[in-house]
Structures are given as C-alpha cells and as structure tokens.
C-alpha cells in the first residue's frame with residue numbers, strides 16, 4: 021500500500037508499510053504535472069529487524085556513486101552504515117528522476133535531496149518513538165539506528181519503530197532539519213565501495229557477466245569507416261561455421277550514434293562468433309575518402325592561415341589592441357583524437373519476447389537514451405522495454421552513447437525468445453568509438469609596457485557543420501580568460517567529418533586546458549613572470565563570472581577567489597617559490613575550472629633518454645564544503661591525473677580515409693603502473709555545496725606536464741602527444 | 745576447415761570439469777561461457793591488458809592467449825578459487841582495506857598477478873611491484889593503491 025502525501029509544490033513523500041512491520045519511504049521533486057506520477061530520488065526501506073536498504077538509482081561506472089549517494093541518505097537517517105544494504109535500481113526515470121552518470125553531476129544534484137530523504141525518514145522514526153513513549157519528539161535523540169530517550173534511559177531500534185513510523189504523517193522534506201556539518205559521522209569518512217568485495221569474489225556484476233538460460237553471443241561486423249553502408253556480403257561460410265546459430269544483416273539508420281549497417285554473427289560462444297566473422301567478405305560504401313588525421317591537420321592549417329573564423333565572442337577590440345601592444349605573443353596549438361578504451365568493451369544483453377517486450381541488461385551511463393532510440397528506430401515502445409542497469413567496467417563518457425543497446429536490441433529482435441549478448445571485440449571498440457575530437461588553436465596575446473595582458477584572441481578549429489560543432493567539439497565563449505581581459509576575441513572554423521565524436525572525461529576541457537594554459541605560460545614568460553603569477557593577477561579582483569545559480573547547489577559561476585585559493589595552495593604544497601630547474605628536470609603548473617570544481621596542479625617532470633617522466637604531481641582542489649567519501653574522492657583525483665598525463669605521453673588514435681588506424685592497446689597505450697607518479701592532494705574547502713569529482717582534476721595536469729617540459733628543456737610543447 | 749569439438753577435462757579451482765569445445769578456444773572463453781566463471785575478464789583478447797589473468801599450476805597466464813588444447817593437466821585457479829587460500833585472502837583483505845578498485849573490471853586480473861608476485865617475492869620493493877604489475881592495465885588508473893595494497897598484503901607499510 022502506498023500513499024502519496026503531497027506536501028508542497030516541489031517535494032513530496034511516499035510512505036508504504038512493508039510486510040513484516042517495516043516501512044519504505046520515497047522522496048523527490050514533484051513532477052511538472054501531478055498526473056505524471058511519483059518521482060523518487062531516493063528510496064529507503066527499513067525492515068522490522070532494523071536492516072536498512074537504500075536504493076541507488078544512478079549507473080555505477082567506478083565513480084563510486086553507489087556508495088556516495090546512499091552515504092548521504094544514511095547520514096541524515098542516522099543509521100549504522102555497516103547495516104546498510106545498497107540495491108541498484110532498475111531504469112525507471114518516471115519513478116527516480118534522471119538516471120545517468122555524466123558531467124560530475126550526481127553530487128551537486130543530490131547533495132540536498134538525498135539528505136532530505138534520510139532526514140524525513142528519521143523524522144518519522146522519531147515521531148513513532150514519541151508516540152510510543154508518550155514523550156515530545158524534541159526529547160529524543162538518534163544514533164546508529166536507535167532512537168533514544170535519555171531522560172528515562174529508554175531506547176528503541178529503528179526496526180522496532182518501523183511499523184509505527186509508516187503510520188506517521190510524512191514531513192515536508194524541504195523543511196526537515198538537516199545536520200550541521202560538525203554532526204556528520206558518515207559524510208566525510210573514508211568508506212570502501214559497497215560492491216568491492218563482490219567484485220573481488222568474481223561475482224557477475226558487470227554487463228558482460230550476464231548469463232541467462234539459453235543465452236547466445238553476438239559480434240557485430242561493421243565497415244571500418246563509421247556509418248558506411250553495406251553493399252553486399254557473402255555469409256554462407258559463416259552460417260555453416262561451428263557454433264553459429266544465425267548470421268543476420270542489420271539495416272542501419274545511417275548514423276553511428278543510433279544504428280549502422282552491419283552483420284551480426286550469433287553463436288553459442290563468442291569465440292565461435294569471432295571465428296565465423298573471419299569467414300565473411302563484405303563490401304561497403306566508400307564514405308571517408310580524404311578524412312585522415314593528416315588531411316584534417318592540413319585543412320586546419322589553411323583555415324588558421326586564412327584567419328576568417330566566425331565570431332564566438334568579441335569583447336572590445338582585441339585586434340586593435342594587439343596592433344598597439346608593447347609586446348605580442350602568437351602560437352598555434354593542436355591536439356589529436358582520443359579513444360575511450362574502457363577496459364570492459366561495449367556490450368549489452370537483450371531478450372526480445374514473442375509478445376513484443378524487450379528486456380535489456382545494459383552497462384550504460386545514460387540508459388534512457390537507449391530506450392528512446394530503440395523506440396524510435398526499432399519500433400519497440402518504451403513502455404514495453406525494461407532495463408537492468410549493470411555495473412560498468414569504465415565509462416569515461418563512452419557509455420553516454422547507447423549505440424550498443426540499439427545494436428543488441430536489433431539483433432535480439434530477429435531472434436525472439438533467445439537472450440543475446442552483444443560483445444565488441446577490442447578492435448570493434450576502437451572502430452565504433454565516439455572519439456574525443458582533435459582541435460587546433462591560433463592564439464595571440466598583447467602585453468602593455470608593464471607586462472599586463474591587454475588583448476587575447478583565439479582562432480579555434482574543430483569539427484562540425486553550419487556553425488554547429490560536433491559533440492564535445494565546442495569552445496565555450498565564456499572560456500578563461502574571457503571576462504578578465506577587456507579586449508578579447510574568440511573565433512571558430514568547423515570542418516565537416518564522418519568521424520563521430522563524443523564526450524571523454526572532462527569533455528572539451530581535457531583539450532582546451534592544455535592549449536590555453538600552455539599558451540598563457542608562454543604569455544607569462546613574455547611578461548617576465550610565471551604562469552601562476554599571471555593567473556593570480558588575472559584573478560586578483562573578487563569576481564563572480566556567470567550565473568551563480570541556486571544557493572542550495574554548487575555554483576556554476578567562476579569565482580576568482582576560489583581559483584586563487586587552489587593556486588596558492590598548490591604553490592605552497594609544491595614549494596614552487598623556491599623551486600630550481602636543473603637541466604632536464606623542472607616543475608610546471610596548470611589551472612582549470614570545469615564541472616563546478618577548481619583544480620591547480622604542479623608536475624615535477626624530467627626529460628631524459630627514456631623520454632618524459634613525471635615524478636610527482638601536487639593537486640589542490642576546491643569542490644565545495646565537503647567530500648562525501650574522501651577515499652573515493654582521492655581515487656577520482658589520482659585516476660584523473662594519471663589519465664591526463666597519458667594524453668601527453670601516450671598514443672592518440674589516428675585516421676586514414678575515415679578509418680581508425682589502431683586495433684588494440686598496443687596502438688593506444690593507456691597508462692601503466694610504471695608511469696604512475698606520486699600524487700599529493702590538498703583540499704581547499706569553500707562555503708558552497710559540494711560538486712563532483714569525476715572530471716575536474718584531469719585537465720590541469722596536462723599543461724602542468726607540458727609547461728614543465730618547457731621549463732626543463734626549453735622546448736615548448738604545442739601539440740599532443742608531446743614529442744621531445 | 746572446421747575443427748572438431750573435443751572434450752577436455754580440466755581441474756578448475758579444485759573441481760574437475762568437462763568442457764566440450766574446439767581445441768583452439770581460448771581458456772578465457774571456456775571459463776567465462778562454458779564453465780560460467782565471471783571473475784576472469786575479457787579486455788583485449790591479445791595478451792595486452794591482463795584482465796584475463798588466471799593461474800596454471802600457480803603461474804599467471806593470459807587466458808585469452810591459452811588455447812584449450814595447451815592446458816593439459818595443469819590446475820587452473822581463478823579469482824573465485826582464491827577464497828580459502830591464505831595468500832589470496834590476505835590480498836583481498838588488503839585490496840578492501842585500501843579500497844583499490846574504481847570500476848573494478850581489471851581487479852581480478854590484478855589480484856591474480858599480485859598473488860603470483862608475492863609467492864615468488866614475499867616482500868617486493870617498489871621496482872619489483874611495478875615490474876610484475878606492468879602488464880596489467882587499469883584504465884581507471886588505480887595504480888597508486890595497487891602498489892599500496894601489495895605492500896600491505898606483504899606485511900610492509902602501505903605507503904612507500
């Protein structure tokens with residue numbers, strides 16, 4: 021039995037009694053129309069024996085969300101974290117609100133609502149105890165899953181109170197009293213991931229681990245150029261191969277983010293499917309002629325030379341100021357395409373029933389997208405689809421796309437009643453990626469006699485058409501130092517391309533930070549200072565750039581004071597002021613603000629016969645007033661730093677006539693243990709609700725390393741990966 | 745062309761299992777899909793990532809590069825088989841205490857490789873740890889904690 025208690029226009033609670041004397045509570049923002057039904061952002065169950073179950077609604081990609089969000093609930097519920105079980109929700113956005121993992125958004129979006137859910141449940145348990153004991157609620161305290169009446173020395177466990185709590189009126193979650201930070205005993209404590217032990221027992225938690233009775237395995241052969249059409253194929257040999265159950269031609273919609281033409285080989289074991297794939301000969305349309313990495317670079321150079329980009333932002337008159345500047349600095353920067361390389365290859369398991377229902381087991385960061393695309397392109401209504409959200413073996417933005425869900429559904433639809441697991445080979449995964457787009461910049465800066473930055477321009481080249489950049493190929497007109505230099509001009513030229521692009525951890529920022537902070541390092545040198553000094557000067561005045569938004573959430577505006585905070589901290593930590601560059605070894609600096617977080621980083625780098633070696637990185641971060649799980653927070657920063665370094669020293673992906681050249685990890689060289697530096701992290705707390713950590717620590721390490729290479733060798737790194 | 749299916753009798757985590765498959769099937773796919781063990785993972789299929797690491801007679805091997813017909817009488821151990829093994833338990837304890845994993849996908853392979861390292865070298869130094877673990881890719885870059893957990897499991901200070 022579930023009662024919907026409408027409390028105010030924005031939030032409400034649902035309370036239900038559980039069989040056996042427990043109670044369950046949901047809470048959330050009210051839907052736009054009441055008729056839309058319940059939107060729950062958290063669900064708590066308290067059983068009669070006191071066991072607490074908290075539903076985790078978002079996909080777990082290794083960012084630790086399945087631990088962090090329930091910690092918020094448990095904190096305000098005041099229960100014993102060791103007695104909490106976390107249960108992964110099915111996809112049901114009607115019930116839970118948005119269920120996605122991206123943009124480091126989970127913390128800012130749920131900091132308040134998850135705690136309110138816990139506090140509301142606690143409120144009702146206290147009310148139940150008050151009713152039972154005949155005392156006023158304010159005489160009662162809670163701790164570790166117990167309500168206590170100190171005056172009479174009595175106490176009750178939440179389990180004992182659960183049945184009565186379900187009968188209490190639900191409070192207005194917006195008005196329940198939340199703890200002061202000093203009272204936190206779960207938030208801010210280092211906790212081990214709720215599923216870590218299960219992973220180490222080898223339990224089938226990941227998408228690729230799904231095993232259903234009668235399950236088949238599929239590989240999907242597609243053209244080497246994204247989106248190319250299948251002209252003809254000979255499939256007979258594959259059909260006759262051992263273990264093969266079906267070889268199916270799949271007609272695509274043409275775009276890689278939905279469904280491309282391909283041939284599905286379905287077998288009893290993925291090995292048999294892979295072997296049969298080798299027996300297929302297929303002819304595809306030629307779609308990518310002249311679209312290679314070198315071709316794009318030449319085209320970008322021509323565009324930079326022509327200097328006819330369209331305006332993204334024009335403040336004052338930067339060209340005039342440049343012409344009059346005492347000193348000007350100009351340089352071009354470039355960075356390549358990158359692949360995601362999630363260690364768990366893309367996969368999805370689908371079961372299409374004869375009655376038209378589709379069940380999916382999807383390791384996807386945005387599973388609702390998959391449902392929508394399947395409804396649109398395969399005609400299976402969203403209402404007939406159900407999605408199990410599987411643990412994800414690395415997201416990094418790749419799984420914000422849902423192409424593998426559509427592919428699995430398209431294959432399963434032709435084999436009603438048989439569960440089919442589609443698994444990408446590593447080569448498929450590289451071939452059907454949505455790459456971090458390459459980009460080029462032509463910068464100029466003007467300094468006055470005093471060495472003050474008085475004009476700044478960037479001519480940005482990336483991919484897109486009709487002024488519309490492809491995914492993650494954009495330059496935000498508010499990008500630093502916009503708003504801090506009066507005369508500033510950002511222009512853009514876009515090149516059309518068949519190569520699909522998409523978000524990679526800290527999208528756009530992971531590229532722009534390198535270019536901007538490296539160029540600003542050049543500007544600082546020209547002005548006779550160093551980059552942190554220039555940054556502190558630019559941020560010297562207290563300013564809030566952009567819309568600070570709602571005070572209950574982390575602010576999206578750029579706050580110069582917070583930038584100064586992390587810069588000063590990292591300078592102190594790294595001993596920047598007293599640093600000495602020796603030949604071949606030096607420190608470098610980088611700063612960035614993205615995804616609501618501020619990071620300043622310093623890298624200690626040597627360049628020798630074995631190439632670039634990063635010895636140590638100091639990172640200072642400001643993500644607001646609190647870290648939910650410091651252990652998870654540190655892991656995110658370290659992972660981001662190591663990944664960032666790999667974009668300087670590792671291998672990108674390259675293209676020839678629209679086809680990716682690399683087929684496995686030997687071509688893309690993700691970071692390995694021996695290249696891992698020591699990483700020292702400092703947190704600068706500021707008085708604003710916390711923001712997320714999946715991304716913001718990544719960008720600044722890249723210029724920190726390239727600027728250190730310059731300091732160590734005198735060679736400026738203007739293109740990635742670094743050639744020294 | 746077609747390779748005939750053969751029946752192999754393998755000892756996996758102390759249990760004798762019969763598998764019918766083609767001789768060239770990598771042990772990886774036999775374990776994952778014929779036996780139903782999910783701890784051993786597929787990452788690259790080319791010996792480049794270590795996600796598929798299992799032990800054959802105690803030595804770490806890349807199961808994606810180990811065809812069934814090369815296994816012979818070797819005893820196979822996977823992460824599932826470390827339960828009850830004292831060194832295995834110690835490693836898993838350390839892994840949880842430090843909370844090494846992020847996504848977790850590589851972690852079984854990491855633990856299997858670390859197990860082999862500590863059996864050969866009970867107290868490895870930093871260089872020995874890096875050398876042994878170099879072939880195991882962790883895309884989430886949990887390397888600092890992999891180092892710490894190995895030190896902890898070998899009775900050394902977690903931080904170097």
Ligand code: FES
Nearest residue numbers: 787788789794808
């Ligand atoms: S899957 Fe065997 S080494 Fe990568």
Ligand code: FES
Nearest residue numbers: 847848882883884
């Ligand atoms: S924990 Fe994600 S790949 Fe290692």
